[in-house]
Amino acid sequence: MSDNLNNRGPQDRSRISLSEKWEVQYWTKELNVTEEQLQQAVKQAGNSVNAVREHLAKLH
Template sequence: MSDNLQNRGGQDRSRINMHEKWEVQYWTKELGVTEEELANAVKEAGNSADAVRQHISGTRH
């Protein structure tokens, strides 16, 4: 089943999909990071939104 691009809210906000441009845009705005920072956080912490939030907050001390 493919993504419905008209539904920008996303069905699963617990995961970050770096392969969908609109999700990357959503998460960079939501977390206040650049696309590069988001990609690095997902690479380090995995695609769990909670893990990425923790990773980002831990690197901003």
């Protein structure tokens, strides 16, 4: 099954994938962070959206 490029939201909204540029753009906008901040948060907290949100909240 091919990806639907018209659907710009992630397939699994509980996980953050850094492998697709459009998904990185989605999460940077959704979480109001830069791409670098997103990458660091995923590196430190894992790819769970909840874990990344908690991690980012501790930084602010």
